[in-house]
Structure formats: C-alpha cells, structure tokens
Amino acid sequence: MARLYRSLLFVPGNNPRFLEKAKTSQSDIVCFDLEDSVPDSEKKNARKLIRDALKSRDSYSSSIYVRTNSPISGKIPDDLSEIIQKGLDGIVIPKVNNAKELGKIIKLIQSLEKKRKLKPLFVIPSIESAEGVVNTYHIAKSSKRIPAVVFGVFDLLNDMGIEYTKQSEGAKYSRAKIPLDARAAGVLVIDAIWQDLKDLEGLKQDCIIGKNLGYSGKSIIHPDQIIICHELFAPNKSELEWARKVCSIYEESTKKGKGATVVDGKMIDEVHYKQAKALLDLEKK
Known part of the structure; x- marks a missing residue:
C-alpha cells in the first residue's frame, strides 16, 4: 500500500452507498467517519457498516483509516472495539489536545491489537483546538505510530470564537505553526478541508497556500477534489x-x-x- 498523503477523503460511516463508492476512489487515504458526519443516533449503525466494509478490504485501492469520535465524547472505547480488525491501516483521532490524552487512546489500540493478533495500526491525530495547536510538536513526537497529523480548521475557529471565512484569517498562525511543529517532529501534515464544493478555483489556490506552508496533502469531502489535490501536492524536486x-x-x-x-x-x-x-x-x- 502506497504511503502517500496528498488526499484524505472523509466518507460518512453510516452511508452504505458512499462506503461502496469508496472502493473505486483514487484518494490516497479513504477515511470512514464515525464523528462529525454521523449523528448520535447513527453511531452504532455506522460502526457495524464500517466493520462489514473492512471485510471487503481487497476491493479498496486506497489506504483505509477510520476517524473515531473525539476523546471528550467518551465514545472512543466503543469505536475501537468495533472497528479494529484485519484490513484497517490506521485510525484518525479528532480533537487531540495533548500527548497524554493521545497516549491513553494508543494504549487501548495496543490492547485490542494484542487480543486480536493484529499488526500495529498507524495513528493520525487531528489538531482542532488552541491547546492542540500549542502542543502539536509533542503530540506528533509522542509515538512512532504517527506518520502524519491533520489540521482541523472549523473546530479550531469555534474554540477561538472566530467566524469562518474562506480566507480563514483567524487561523493563519495555527495553519502555519502546525506543519512547522509536525515536520520538526519528523512527521507529515495534512491540511484542512475546503468546504465549498463548487469553488474548485478556490480549492486550487488553497492547495497552493497549503503546499507553500509545508503540507503534504489535504483533507477532502468529495471525490471531485481529488484530482486538484494530487496535481498540486505532487512531490517537488527537493522532495x-x-x-x-x-x-x-x-x-x-x-x-x-x-x-x-x-x-x-x-x-x-x-x-x-x-x-x-x-x-x-x-x-x-
């Protein structure tokens, strides 16, 4: 499985049609989602659908990750118990605030891997709070399982009490700091999503900004965004x-x-x- 991070496509875990369509995705990472795109009433169903989808792992060409619920939700133990199985490449943990918090989650993952005789999974922490931004280096450095971190702009802005705009003026410092810290820790970094699906020119310009800040790729929410991300996050000469x-x-x-x-x-x-x-x-x- 190619270890590229140009695109990380979020797929709602409670949507059987989207889970099926993801089999033909050209995204570097397909990330089945249990968090923001899944209402509370659908969490159990989403876990079951993802578990069943992983049984057809050979039908997917991308690396397969699952995004759990946040540490503060209390749902991570149930998420991990259901979805950690053969066929899974890694876990995305949203809203990670510090290394200690992440370490407790990794211990849960290790325990399940041992019981189920599975190889170690990769873990990608998502940085989505002021505390997380301050602690990015220590989070990224906390485990050899971490190949990359993700920047989550919307929850960060909410945490800061700042309204979202396409220019994300309020997130400029954080967006620049996260790749600096991640690279210093020796891991890659994936940029935040571009929300306007119709504005592909805006996506293109946002990818250029992200690339120039040191990001290796971008989180995306629609397959139409893949081509642009792959074109603009293609490796340069120095890479x-x-x-x-x-x-x-x-x-x-x-x-x-x-x-x-x-x-x-x-x-x-x-x-x-x-x-x-x-x-x-x-x-x-």
Whole structure:
C-alpha cells in the first residue's frame, strides 16, 4: 500500500452507498467517519457498516483509516472495539489536545491489537483546538505510530470564537505553526478541508497556500477534489531528491543487517522508507 498523503477523503460511516463508492476512489487515504458526519443516533449503525466494509478490504485501492469520535465524547472505547480488525491501516483521532490524552487512546489500540493478533495500526491525530495547536510538536513526537497529523480548521475557529471565512484569517498562525511543529517532529501534515464544493478555483489556490506552508496533502469531502489535490501536492524536486537519498541509504543499511539509520541527521526507519519509495513510484507513472 502506497504511503502517500496528498488526499484524505472523509466518507460518512453510516452511508452504505458512499462506503461502496469508496472502493473505486483514487484518494490516497479513504477515511470512514464515525464523528462529525454521523449523528448520535447513527453511531452504532455506522460502526457495524464500517466493520462489514473492512471485510471487503481487497476491493479498496486506497489506504483505509477510520476517524473515531473525539476523546471528550467518551465514545472512543466503543469505536475501537468495533472497528479494529484485519484490513484497517490506521485510525484518525479528532480533537487531540495533548500527548497524554493521545497516549491513553494508543494504549487501548495496543490492547485490542494484542487480543486480536493484529499488526500495529498507524495513528493520525487531528489538531482542532488552541491547546492542540500549542502542543502539536509533542503530540506528533509522542509515538512512532504517527506518520502524519491533520489540521482541523472549523473546530479550531469555534474554540477561538472566530467566524469562518474562506480566507480563514483567524487561523493563519495555527495553519502555519502546525506543519512547522509536525515536520520538526519528523512527521507529515495534512491540511484542512475546503468546504465549498463548487469553488474548485478556490480549492486550487488553497492547495497552493497549503503546499507553500509545508503540507503534504489535504483533507477532502468529495471525490471531485481529488484530482486538484494530487496535481498540486505532487512531490517537488527537493522532495524527490530526499526520497532517492532515503531509499539508497536505507537499502544499504538493510543489506548490512541493520534497520533504522540516519539521513541528514534524522532517524529513518521502515515507515520513512515506504513513504520515500511511494514518492519515487509516483514519479515513474
């Protein structure tokens, strides 16, 4: 499975038709949602539908993640109990405020993995509060399971008491800080959604801004947004050079019987290698 993060498509977990359509999605990550797009009365049904969809994992070409409910909701234990199974690549945890909070959730995931004899899942924290923005570096650095973090602009603005506009003036500092912290922690970062489905030119300009801030991709809510995201978050020359260096050094390290190694002063393991290889594979297409 290619480890690219140009697009993360949210799919409502309570909609069987959308879950089925996601099988043909070209998004790098398809994220079945249990949170914002699913009303409380539909949570149990959504868990069941997602669990059933994962049984058809081979029919999906994208990486498959599930977004749980938020830590404060109290619903995460039930979410994880139902959806952690073979076929799942990772979990998106919304509204993460600090590393301690995330650590407790990861312990629940580890326990279920052990009981069900599953490989470790990736975990992508979503930063959606003032506290989360302040703690982004520590959150991103808190576990080797974390390949990326997500920026959630709407809940952040709500937390700050700021009204949303397309320019998101009130989120400019946070939008710039999150990728800085994430990259310093050695992980990638996925930008917030563009809400206006009809304004594709606006989406394009927003992707350009995000790319220039250091984001690797974008959260999206409709398949029509995929092509633009993939075009504008295509790897640049320096990223491809980094990928070639990582692949070369890591492959030499493994030939000598070693695992993790160091590239330009940073620790590189199998996750980084797979990310780099995915970028080079993309270049060949």
